[in-house]
Ligand SMILES: Nc1ncnc2c1ncn2[C@@H]1O[C@H](COP(=O)(O)OP(=O)(O)O)[C@@H](O)[C@H]1O
């Protein structure tokens with residue numbers, strides 16, 4: 001029972017990680033870029049959300065409605081001002097640029113919000129729970145998982161069925177050929193990053209509702225997103241989702257073994273996957 | 288057997304020139320500086336020695352990162368993993384097992400060397416930027432492991448009490464010699480490597496790995512060797528730094544601050560050159576002294592500077608200088624000059 | 629009559645290496661021009677320069693008299709120039725239909741008008757309808773080339789640049805593909821066809837340019853140029869005529 005409970009908690013935790021991981025999978029798939037400030041953007045959005053909620057007395061849903069468009073705008077600006085100048089076959093410029101941005105953002109947040117942990121008042125939903133098959137499951141984690149599933153599904157359909165999705169996949173397969181077909185790669189990139197950071201708007205609200213956030217929390221978020229993407233297999237949206245579940249379950253089970261072992265268990269599963277199946281659970285093996 | 292007349296195979300006589308006047312001056316200054324560091328107890332206070340030691344650590348770590356990112360194309364953000372590993376190894380050997388600390392400093396280097404091999408074999412499977420985050424995860428794994436490992440006193444950390452057996456003056460002498468040795472190994476070693484037959488391969492690899500591979504450079508093996516060498520270099524820095532600190536905890540041993548410092552120094556100073564590392568280290572060291580008290584604001588500025596360098600001035604300060612004046616301090620390219628008979 | 633597309637003293641470099649030394653060519657309404665030359669002569673570089681894939685001076689390329697040199701590739705497509713690139717460059721991992729849809733999407737976005745639709749393309753290359761759902765990398769070389777041509781046509785070009793569309797294909801497949809060119813020309817699309825096979829190049833074109841080491845060494849009507857002239861222009865003076 002105890003282990004079944006850990007499994008369920010792990011899946012629910014995976015719902016949170018999926019919200020970080022989707023955007024990273026999208027950006028890497030399209031541009032071969034990893035944004036090191038990925039986690040810091042989540043925290044920045046969370047802190048903005050918390051400030052908005054306190055200043056205007058808003059509930060979680062209105063905060064989400066404000067935050068997601070703001071996140072989309074941030075992503076678009078990030079691409080136009082920074083990332084479009086560093087995309088290319090050499091990974092160094094984009095890594096260094098986003099690394100610098102990450103340091104700057106963390107310390108900026110530290111100055112504005114201080115080092116304290118904060119959370120978003122949930123007006124009661126954070127404490128409600130349901131009994132399913134003899135174990136209690138929090139309502140909020142269930143909502144998080146449902147939203148993560150919905151986001152994954154939407155993103156997958158968008159990539160497969162829409163004009164934007166086809167343009168994205170084309171640019172990801174061969175940028176130059178995409179341009180020869182009339183695609184403006186920079187415009188497509190800007191939309192991809194806007195979508196990726198937009199998803200972080202959801203993550204920001206749920207992170208701040210589920211637990212607390214502090215300016216220094218970003219790097220951990222980045223690492224979880226990264227591990228989920230690699231475990232699942234690079235470049236597939238559902239892979240990132242399943243990778244998040246595997247990471248969540250590993251951490252939850254590790255935590256049951258020893259509270260100090262939770263995060264480490266996730267890292268170990270990540271390294272084990274890397275050792276035994278480097279293309280990830282869902283990736284295709286390179287021939 | 289007939290003698291082949293020499294004239295038939297005569298090659299135009301040229302000299303390969305590798306030293307330049309600016310290089311000779313810089314080399315003389317570098318040797319003087321190294322001697323100066325080695326004999327610090329004769330001229331410096333304990334406080335000064337500590338400051339110089341920190342500066343030397345910055346230079347050495349930055350050069351190790353430069354070797355990885357600037358030549359091997361491996362952008363690591365987790366080299367502090369090896370600093371902490373060697374630091375802990377030193378403490379365990381000297382404090383727990385009673386090995387002489389000045390022997391343990393060198394023995395502890397076996398640990399980063401042994402760890403770097405499997406880690407590289409795992410991480411090199413990750414594509415470009417993912418490799419970087421992978422190195423970070425490894426550093427986190429080390430930190431969490433140390434926090435849970437009774438052998439290293441878990442989260443509480445360790446103290447190097449055996450150092451009390453030596454007087455302050457003896458410690459100063461030892462730290463000064465170790466510092467000079469560290470510079471010699473990391474900077475001198477890199478310079479030697481770049482001028483050796485590996486040097487051309489390394490520079491070719493930096494400029495274009497695909498073309499280098501097609502010209503017979505074993506890029507995979509060279510990258511592996513550089514990764515291990517850099518791990519050992521970082522380990523040396525870690526062992527010396529924590530020996531001077533006399534205390535180590537998981538948080539200080541595996542502090543990502545070192546990655547920030549190395550990246551800032553190399554990017555601002557100028558990637559792919561030893562000169563850049565020296566310039567960057569001085570800039571950072573001075574900035575740290577003058578503006579460190581501004582805390583977060585100071586780091587916001589450092590972060591933004593790193594960002595701006597990546598966007599607009601990828602060759603850093605040294606790149607701007609060397610575009611204007613062709614006077615390398617540590618020349619590594621070979622020049623063919625006509626010789627007079 | 630001004631040319632649809634022309635280059636004037638076109639110079640192009642890859643870093644320090646100069647690949648084109650002042651190339652002048654012209655393409656008129658509804659015309660098919662062949663571009664021949666040995667490997668490395670600069671044919672692909674010329675097409676890539678026109679498409680904005682290499683930095684060139686603005687006045688070096690004129691489209692309907694308007695200077696367009698160095699315009700971004702996607703803007704060139706919008707202006708009605710499409711390319712079937714060397715090596716096909718299809719979007720691997722996507723189905724045949726999705727490859728073609730990318731072009732349809734972009735043409736619709738730009739409001740480009742022209743006669744090319746998916747059904748019409750399917751009439752031209754029926755196999756593309758049959759294989760619509762197949763991943764593009766599972767197709768044979770000839771079929772892939774048809775996708776590449778189809779993708780360029782769905783951009784609704786007024787000028788079509790084809791780079792070695794016969795490369796690596798069996799003679800029967802080459803005939804099949806070249807048989808489609810007259811229909812494409814019938815829509816009023818002007819074409820530049822890069823081709824290694826001189827016979828094929830002559831029969832598929834009105835005029836012909838021969839390049840050698842980054843320069844045009846011969847130009848004239850395809851039907852009138854002699855084998856000797858081509859031989860000289862192809863290999864440079866002093867070489868034996870083959
Ligand atoms: N990406 C490139 N970088 C450097 N040189 C190139 C590149 N592409 C082509 N070249 C050189 O430019 C010249 C012309 O090449 P190209 O236009 O491809 O010739 P063609 O298409 O006529 O065979 C050749 O000497 C070739 O080696």
Ligand SMILES: [Mg+2]
Pocket residue numbers: 671672673714792
């Ligand atoms: Mg070619």
